[in-house]
Amino acid sequence: MDGSCKDDTTSPEVIAGDDIVVFEGEAVVLPTPEVSDLCDPNPIQFDDAPATFPVGETLVTFSALDASWNLGEDTLLVTILSNQEAIGLLAEFIGAEHHRLLVGLAAAVSSLDRGQPNTALNQLGAFRNQILAQSGKTISPEGAAVILAMIDRIEASILGS
Numbered sequence: 001m002d003g004s005c006k007d008d009t010t011s012p013e014v015i016a017g018d019d020i021v022v023f024e025g026e027a028v029v030l031p032t033p034e035v036s037d038l039c040d041p042n043p044i045q046f047d048d049a050p051a052t053f054p055v056g057e058t059l060v061t062f063s064a065l066d067a068s069w070n071l072g073e074d075t076l077l078v079t080i081l082s083n084q085e086a087i088g089l090l091a092e093f094i095g096a097e098h099h100r101l102l103v104g105l106a107a108a109v110s111s112l113d114r115g116q117p118n119t120a121l122n123q124l125g126a127f128r129n130q131i132l133a134q135s136g137k138t139i140s141p142e143g144a145a146v147i148l149a150m151i152d153r154i155e156a157s158i159l160g161s
């Protein structure tokens, strides 16, 4: 440390990283924050992330404490979407003009609301078949590919939650 660090009054700089949005059955992988300090090469780091994140928004604070007890902080927001909200995003993507397709998604949401994930998975499977049948017809192949990938992700989330 050089002379200017005899009386360090500058807090460590903490950069938490980007906010996170995942579905409820998916893992939350928090980034390693970037921490630097003008004087202390190795500030003590900690955060207040819960062991498991509830559905909804959780603000996580990353902190760094240097050898002179200066505290630096930064936050990021973790948003956990319920599987019903995930299906809602898919419905939004598909669009109201395909209202006949959306019936199957609404049924899956109702099943999840009633606590019947296996029924919801069956309904999503039927929905997948509808999308496959409409690919290249009322839905472009590119659009169908995006929808099918989202169905895969939602099914995995339901199985994981």
Ligand SMILES: [Ca+2]
Residues within 6 Å of the ligand: 008, 009, 010, 011, 012, 037, 038, 039, 040, 066, 068, 070
């Ligand atoms: Ca410092």
